[in-house]
Amino acid sequence: MVPPESPAATVTTEESPAAHDEDGPRLRLDGVGKQYGDVWGVRDVSLELGTGVLGLLGPNGAGKSTLMRVITTYLEPTEGTLTFDGTDVVASPNAVRERIGYLPQDFGIYPDLTAAEFLSYLAAIRGLDRAHASERIDDLLELTNLQDARDRRLDGFSGGMRQRVGIAQALLTDPDLLVVDEPTVGLDPAERVRFRNVLSSLGEDRIVILSTHIVSDVEATASGVAILADGRLRSHTTPERLLEDVANRVWEVVVPRDDLQSLKAEYHISTTTRRSDGIHARIVATDPPEGAVSVTPTLEEAYLDLLGEANASESGGAP
Numbered sequence: 001m002v003p004p005e006s007p008a009a010t011v012t013t014e015e016s017p018a019a020h021d022e023d024g025p026r027l028r029l030d031g032v033g034k035q036y037g038d039v040w041g042v043r044d045v046s047l048e049l050g051t052g053v054l055g056l057l058g059p060n061g062a063g064k065s066t067l068m069r070v071i072t073t074y075l076e077p078t079e080g081t082l083t084f085d086g087t088d089v090v091a092s093p094n095a096v097r098e099r100i101g102y103l104p105q106d107f108g109i110y111p112d113l114t115a116a117e118f119l120s121y122l123a124a125i126r127g128l129d130r131a132h133a134s135e136r137i138d139d140l141l142e143l144t145n146l147q148d149a150r151d152r153r154l155d156g157f158s159g160g161m162r163q164r165v166g167i168a169q170a171l172l173t174d175p176d177l178l179v180v181d182e183p184t185v186g187l188d189p190a191e192r193v194r195f196r197n198v199l200s201s202l203g204e205d206r207i208v209i210l211s212t213h214i215v216s217d218v219e220a221t222a223s224g225v226a227i228l229a230d231g232r233l234r235s236h237t238t239p240e241r242l243l244e245d246v247a248n249r250v251w252e253v254v255v256p257r258d259d260l261q262s263l264k265a266e267y268h269i270s271t272t273t274r275r276s277d278g279i280h281a282r283i284v285a286t287d288p289p290e291g292a293v294s295v296t297p298t299l300e301e302a303y304l305d306l307l308g309e310a311n312a313s314e315s316g317g318a319p
């Protein structure tokens, strides 16, 4: 919960990433807040976005879904204003809706339909004329690399293929703003890479907002990062600047397994890996322990450092 008296988030606008294309679509949020009863889902969010992929990161309950629902007009903000190319999103939701594509986390399909039938059905619901829809569906099946599966029933699709159908449906009206919620959860590594590539190319000429817990998806696709915590915008920057902020402060140290607890007590540990020579721990610290070797930070470490909550997540290695 965000108490109304909380201080405004310290977000420096001059650090915000510049849009790729000054002539492309622009989305602007000023002091946006959404309250559920006594609880603020998000509060005082100001952002200006141009073309490119924005990675929206934040812990559970940070307000990501609330913010996306407000942006996609599913929820009205309690306070603040949103404008899309100068149009007031709250006053004219219908004008904005037709320019927005949304892939929600709980995207439902009709299992008995083929990919092409499903997209035709959604195109009809959204009022696309038949000839235009058929051409558009062909293009989208190609874009999402599903042309060979177009006449297969959706119940035989893998998770990754379903997500690509989800992206295709979100793009039916050729939106200038695409919002995708946790799109790579449950995908295998190859599908994830393919999906990331599709998102990156979509960001070339539209605004893409990618909400996720998977920081490596942001690292691979995003030109901008917005970090929410407790409903507040903590940072709007580029992945490069986020990494610069933690440069020279990430270390790897090898300790015997019995020393791990005391290391945890003293340092922010991002990951630990068990190897035959001991536990390899990556830590974020200004004053590292003796023997620590400086390593290249990951975006996840920069993100955890900003949230101030780095802690160990153990990964594989020798027993």
Ligand SMILES: Nc1ncnc2c1ncn2[C@@H]1O[C@H](COP(=O)(O)OP(=O)(O)OP(=O)(O)O)[C@@H](O)[C@H]1O
Residues within 6 Å of the ligand: 001, 036, 037, 039, 040, 041, 042, 058, 059, 060, 061, 062, 063, 064, 065, 066, 067
């Ligand atoms: N319909 C609702 N009624 C009351 N409170 C809500 C409602 N939806 C969200 N909240 C609250 O608003 C805050 C933000 O929730 P939200 O779902 O937007 O966060 P999130 O970042 O999307 O979380 P997650 O990553 O777990 O999906 C939380 O405190 C949540 O409990």
